[in-house]
Amino acid sequence: MKDQTTTTRNRRLSPEKRTHDIMSAARDHFVSVGFADASVSEIAANAGVAEGTVYRFFESKRALLVAVIASWFEALIKDVSENLDGIQDPTERLRFLVWRHARIIETDPALCRLFFDQIRSAEDYVNSPVHALNRDYADFVVAALKDGVRSGVFQRGLNVALIRDAIFGALEHHATGYLYGGAKFNTAKVTQGLLALVLTGIAHKD
């Protein structure tokens, strides 16, 4: 009856604020219970909106997950980009990128799992927005490799795409026990070992 009854209906908020609230609640919920066990109603409740409102901003539960992961990726890319500005040497850039990736696995294992299990394995992943972000992210490594080749510290004729995959694959495979089992994960040690492997290989040099 008064013109400001907030009891029955949520005040109209800016779409940005709404989107942010929902994504924030979703991220927390997905991280804590996983995608399958997360319920839209719970997310809506935690975000302080009605279930239907979630669907006004996101097409589906899955689209909401994609948005969460994309946002996480964007922040990661921004962070990497900024830090890379202060590093010139190709080898050091590579070391930083390896370390940064190991570090994100260590700090955000649940989000990594969501990305690996729910996004990257999906049929519609290729050419999706998150795929593009992932490519941008991986391109930092490609760029560092090319830089190194150009400046002569890395060999000519490298299959940079394969090396890029090898670096990320090595880290992620090695992290499996940490991500899915309860194993330990030592960012520093992994970084050092992987860099040694990538730089000089295993063959004995005479």
Add this chain to the structure above:
Amino acid sequence: MKDQTTTTRNRRLSPEKRTHDIMSAARDHFVSVGFADASVSEIAANAGVAEGTVYRFFESKRALLVAVIASWFEALIKDVSENLDGIQDPTERLRFLVWRHARIIETDPALCRLFFDQIRSAEDYVNSPVHALNRDYADFVVAALKDGVRSGVFQRGLNVALIRDAIFGALEHHATGYLYGGAKFNTAKVTQGLLALVLTGIAHKD
């Protein structure tokens, strides 16, 4: 599909034959529609048995998948073991193992996906029978690396566990596009490139 002589009831068969029939039907079905969309009734029908019979041999739908994957792993291990007998040189052994793994990805992408998405990511994977098989399989690489170190062709003090993870991770990560997208996968090229990386690294040697 049905060449049964008795119309009413299935002849009593040996457990081995029944198990084999069911696993075979299950493997085909899982490979073609995936785990989630596979229905036990369909598998039973394809195996020529009643639904309840599946449960006489396998505790659950998931246990059936595990059995299928385990059987596939065992055959792979047997094959690798036999072929390895004819190869002495550590480097050549490593090359064979890389090639064999790339090859299995190329030939059985669907089974690889089932293993990655349904088994390896599961909570109960660690210390499970399939985990043991996977370890046995990965140990071939570890053994080859140690051999090489012993015989002096590989450097001393290598972190063999990390290198093992790097090899499998590199292959699997590189295969992502092939496994989940529709990308091409070139076993020979991948093998060559990865071996070069692992053996000599990327650093320029003066």
Add this chain to the structure above:
Amino acid sequence: MKDQTTTTRNRRLSPEKRTHDIMSAARDHFVSVGFADASVSEIAANAGVAEGTVYRFFESKRALLVAVIASWFEALIKDVSENLDGIQDPTERLRFLVWRHARIIETDPALCRLFFDQIRSAEDYVNSPVHALNRDYADFVVAALKDGVRSGVFQRGLNVALIRDAIFGALEHHATGYLYGGAKFNTAKVTQGLLALVLTGIAHKD
């Protein structure tokens, strides 16, 4: 059966109306086919709602039965309470209560069976809401007995709890043939006989 105006979707109704519709359909269905053979889908169809809607109002099929029985009990208690207001004499009150119980057995045998077989025998019955209702109902008899003792028409030192149990037990046991077999049940005769027994016993008075 269907007088819906909207073809596609059910109008939003008041929860009371929905609850009532579903309970009504459930009561009819439970009464006609019993609890075990009743299917939720059938009840939903008869109530004119979707299956999931039943679960929005009732936690489970069993919770629905409990609600039906509780509602039936409440109406019975209300009826007894009102009628008792017009009866003062303890003996007459007792006679009425015996008659009323015999009468409910005669009119609602199926609901009695549901209560006896599905509710009262269940592990969670004691201290459940229906248990409380049953206690309220039985307390009418206890109160009448105590009234009679106080006013001197009944003996002092009676074990009222046992007498209460005896009255209900006698009626229900006597009704077994009617409830589970196809025997006749004569409310008037049972009332008269039971009251005579309870009042004066069987011993010969000199």
Add this chain to the structure above:
Amino acid sequence: MKDQTTTTRNRRLSPEKRTHDIMSAARDHFVSVGFADASVSEIAANAGVAEGTVYRFFESKRALLVAVIASWFEALIKDVSENLDGIQDPTERLRFLVWRHARIIETDPALCRLFFDQIRSAEDYVNSPVHALNRDYADFVVAALKDGVRSGVFQRGLNVALIRDAIFGALEHHATGYLYGGAKFNTAKVTQGLLALVLTGIAHKD
């Protein structure tokens, strides 16, 4: 190969022994887990026979329960019959019968529950063998009542059938808390109270 291989197949035992073994195992199993949760395979295993053998001696799981209950009833009837031989006075006979029934509830609550919930409530109970046994058992009470009427200690014109039902009903209803809840049950006290009620009623005698 030898003519006495007992390893593969059970020696042919007398049908009586087999029947007894199976019923014994069944009684134990039914008593401990209830009818619904009892599995034929478990009973067969405990009896030392194959599942199919159970069905050679009993038509169904339910028929097996009926046989168990019937056997229990027969023993009870035999016991009551013998004890009654030493009691002449109708009132004392009645007291014994009330006590004996209370006592069987106290000692065999699980079997009572099986009888009440699984047998007596069943559609096919009326005119079944167990129904006949139950009638024989209840007839002890009827006979005692008639004796008492004849000898003048009980009133003439009693509705003996109703009084019989009242006695059993009172006991069983009073025992509900003991049978289905965790309440106490005092055989002596119940016997005394019920007999007082039945003999002299509740009305104040001037």
Add this chain to the structure above:
DNA sequence: AATGAATGAGTATTCATTCAT
């Protein structure tokens, strides 16, 4: 007679999504 492998019917329940209000 004894076996035990094979059968197969039968259903409650969840929750992402929709759309009338």
Add this chain to the structure above:
DNA sequence: CATGAATGAATACTCATTCAT
């Protein structure tokens, strides 16, 4: 815009019973 009541598809699993051996 926001709501939240209503929807409905979709399926693994059990176990009493049968009957070929």
